[in-house]
Amino acid sequence: MQEHEPVLLNDFISLVAPIAGCWIDGTFGAGGYTRALLENGACKVLAIDKDSSTKVFLKKIQNEYGNMIKFYNHNFADIQKNNDITCRDDISGVVLDLGVSSMHLDNPLRGFSFKESGPLDMRMGNQPGPTASDIVNRCSEATLADLIFFYGQERKARKIANKIVRERNKKKITTTLELAEIIRAIVPKNLKKDPATRTFQAIRIAVNNELKDLSKTLVFAEKILRKGGIIAVVTFHSLEDKIVKDFGKIMSGKASSTNRYSPPTSKTYPSLVAVNKKPVVATIEELNRNKRARSAKLRVYKKVSDSSSKFFPTMEFPQIELGI
Ligand SMILES: C[S@@+](CC[C@H](N)C(=O)[O-])C[C@H]1O[C@@H](n2cnc3c(N)ncnc32)[C@H](O)[C@@H]1O
Incomplete structure (x- = not known):
């Protein structure tokens, strides 16, 4: 299986430095982000991927880092149901590098590719x-x-x-x-x-179910982070980016009171602040190396409140009932 080249990884590492403590990598993939977190100071990574075939990349990292990495084969939107993760306030960071991996796109049998024939599947x-x-x-x-x-x-x-x-x-x-x-x-x-x-x-x-899973996960990520903890998300299209941006605005108390989102009411506001005011995009060098970086945007938020917000913000996005 061809390995996936992580996007915006160096930018992520420098924006979230210094790295320490326990991180959740919600999109393990080929393990590029997990490895970088461990190499740069994380003492534990709880790595999640809903695609069980990503386990082939786990062995190599486990050989080097032993039980500093723990893998969960489930949807990141279910983090609140994971007993190892729920209600921990010692999580230092949550990172999501969204979308499909090169392993998905390059294997026609997964049904993501419009360049080669494969069954119409597309389940990650x-x-x-x-x-x-x-x-x-x-x-x-x-x-x-x-x-x-x-x-x-x-x-x-x-x-x-x-x-x-x-x-x-x-x-x-x-x-x-x-x-x-x-x-x-x-x-x-x-x-x-x-x-x-x-x-x-x-x-x-x-x-x-990508948009709903993302919005659910952001809300729970804020709840399990310790003060000073980080939420970092790499998005690949404007619908995802809008959800992350709106979440950041709401949780940092910056959502305009005239818009359709509920105004912040909880005493714990602001819970998050944006680390980068504008999303980070790929440099020309990265784009020349990796075409997948073309539409990638990285947004990073830091938790500034002592306690988790009691507030469950709702981000708006198109929800279409399939009716099948
Ligand atoms: C872009 S790749 C991540 C690549 C990874 N950061 C790396 O460095 O190799 C996205 C990965 O997230 C996984 N994924 C996407 N949505 C998910 C979800 N809701 N829950 C768990 N894993 C998900 C996909 O299966 C895929 O392996």
């Missing part, structure tokens, strides 16, 4: 369903259109949804290349991006 973890095939072949045309429009920010969403339904009425759509060809017949060619990019992103977000 071992969850029972739905798969991309369930969404493409069973969702109503209106749901497909909403999903592609809101999660993919694709202007041609209605036309794509209509074409998908016409094609699946002739024959079930079973492979990633069949789906990509349907989209390419509607979306004009573009030198920078494959026309299928946005629609594939939309379906992947729906399959993996």
Whole structure:
């Protein structure tokens, strides 16, 4: 299996320094962030990944760091259910490097690639369903259109949804290349991006419940952090980045009282402060080395209150019922 090259890792390490104590890496992947945390001073990393195939990268780190690393094969949104983690106030940091890994994209059998043919799957973890095939072949045309429009920010969403339904009425759509060809017949060619990019992103977000899991996790991350602890998130598209940015604004008491979010009410505010005012993006050197860094943004927050907030903020994001 080809190893994943971590994105914005050096920026992360320098922004959160000095590193100490126990960290949660919610997106273990090939272990790049976990290893860097251990190399730079963390005394323990609780590493989470919903994809059990990432365990192949665990052995090497365990050989070097022994029980300084503990791995959990579950959804990071379930951190509040994990007995080793819940209610600990000695967590020094939580990092999420979101999205898919190179291992997902490079293995056509996982169904994320529109370059090579594979089954329409797109599940990052071992969850029972739905798969991309369930969404493409069973969702109503209106749901497909909403999903592609809101999660993919694709202007041609209605036309794509209509074409998908016409094609699946002739024959079930079973492979990633069949789906990509349907989209390419509607979306004009573009030198920078494959026309299928946005629609594939939309379906992947729906399959993996990505936006809801992220917003739930941020809320619990703040609750388990000690004072001075860090929440760092690398996002890859504007929907994710908006959730992180809104969360940071709400928890640092900066959400405008005229917007639709509840004003901060708890006495513990502000609970977080932004370490970097503007999100960190990749340098030209990193972009030349690693194309995946193109849309990456890193936001880092530090907990400044002694106690955890009693407040459960809600971040707004499009939520589409699949109806299947
Ligand atoms: C971009 S990769 C992380 C790469 C990693 N930071 C590294 O340095 O190798 C994202 C990883 O997060 C995992 N992941 C995504 N969403 C998750 C979730 N809700 N719960 C647990 N793991 C998740 C994916 O399976 C994938 O392995």
